[in-house]
Amino acid sequence: MKKKIYLYIQRFLPKLFVTNIFGYLSKKKLNIITTFFIFLFIKFYKINMKETKYPNIFYYKTFNKFFIRKLNMFNRPIDNNKNHIIHNSDGIINEIGFIKKNKLFQFKGCKYSLYNLIGYNKYINKIFTNGNFINVYLSPKNYHRVHMSYNGILLKMIYIPGKLFPVNNIITNNLCNLFVLNERVVFLFKTKFGFMIKILIGAQIVGSIHTSWYGSIVPPRKNKILTWNWPYINNFNKKDFIFLKKGEEMGYFDIGSTVITLFPPKTIKFNPILKKGFKIKVGELLASF
Incomplete structure (x- = not known):
C-alpha cells in the first residue's frame, strides 16, 4: 500500500x-x-x-x-590494462546485459526502447542495436563524479528533455519506461574498440548535469532536443575536438542519479562477476576487448 x-x-x-x-x-x-x-x-x-x-x-x-565532493583518487586506482574498460562511477548495478530487439530490460514485464533512449537518432540506433548495456544507480551516499571508461573522442552530445522522476529502487522497479521518460544527456564517443555511449539520466532533485568541457548542460532546461557535434580525431585543432583519457573526469551530477553505458554488438565482454545489485567503484574492471 x-x-x-x-x-x-x-x-x-x-x-x-x-x-x-x-x-x-x-x-x-x-x-x-x-x-x-x-x-x-x-x-x-x-x-x-x-x-x-x-x-x-x-x-x-x-x-x-x-x-559534488572530490575523492582522493589514490582510493580509486585505475585499471590500466590496455584491453580493459573501467567503471565510470561508484554505484550499484541496476541492470546489465544485451540490447535485444532494440530493447533494454528494466524489470520483469518492462523493456524500454533504445531508439527513444538515445534521442530518436536512427544512425546511432543502428550502431547499438543488439549491443550491450549496463545501468548504474548512484545513490545519495555515492561519489557523484563520472569518469571516462576508456580513451575516447567525443563525437556528439544530445540533450533530451523529459520528466524528473526519482530513480530509486521503488520507482526503477515499478515505473516502466522511466529512463526514456526522464530528462537525460547522451554522449557518443569513438574509442579503440569502437563506439561507446554514456547517458546521464536526470532525476528529481538533480539540480544539474555538468561536463568538464562544456560546464552546465542542465540547467537551463529546454523543451526541445539539442545536439552538439564535434569533428573526428583527424582534426587536431584543440578547439575543435575533445579527447578524454581513461579515468579522466567527464562530469558530475549535482545530486545523485543514473548512468547508462552502451556498447555496439560483438565489441566487448563484460567482467563475468558483474550482476544486478553488485556494488562498483570508479576504476574497477567493467569489460574487456
Whole structure:
C-alpha cells in the first residue's frame, strides 16, 4: 500500500518545482546549519570521508559543494590494462546485459526502447542495436563524479528533455519506461574498440548535469532536443575536438542519479562477476576487448 501511495504521489508531484527549490537551497551558504546538515547526512548514509580530497566538513560552505565532493583518487586506482574498460562511477548495478530487439530490460514485464533512449537518432540506433548495456544507480551516499571508461573522442552530445522522476529502487522497479521518460544527456564517443555511449539520466532533485568541457548542460532546461557535434580525431585543432583519457573526469551530477553505458554488438565482454545489485567503484574492471 505504501508503495502504491508513493508512486501515486510521484506521478502528480511538481517535480521541477521541487528540484528547483532543493537546488536553490543546496547552493545557499547557511553556515552552521549547512555544516550540521552535512554532518547528519554523513552519519545517516555512513559516508567514508577519509576517501575524500577534503575530509574536513567545514571545508564545504554549501551542501552542493559537499555533494559534488572530490575523492582522493589514490582510493580509486585505475585499471590500466590496455584491453580493459573501467567503471565510470561508484554505484550499484541496476541492470546489465544485451540490447535485444532494440530493447533494454528494466524489470520483469518492462523493456524500454533504445531508439527513444538515445534521442530518436536512427544512425546511432543502428550502431547499438543488439549491443550491450549496463545501468548504474548512484545513490545519495555515492561519489557523484563520472569518469571516462576508456580513451575516447567525443563525437556528439544530445540533450533530451523529459520528466524528473526519482530513480530509486521503488520507482526503477515499478515505473516502466522511466529512463526514456526522464530528462537525460547522451554522449557518443569513438574509442579503440569502437563506439561507446554514456547517458546521464536526470532525476528529481538533480539540480544539474555538468561536463568538464562544456560546464552546465542542465540547467537551463529546454523543451526541445539539442545536439552538439564535434569533428573526428583527424582534426587536431584543440578547439575543435575533445579527447578524454581513461579515468579522466567527464562530469558530475549535482545530486545523485543514473548512468547508462552502451556498447555496439560483438565489441566487448563484460567482467563475468558483474550482476544486478553488485556494488562498483570508479576504476574497477567493467569489460574487456
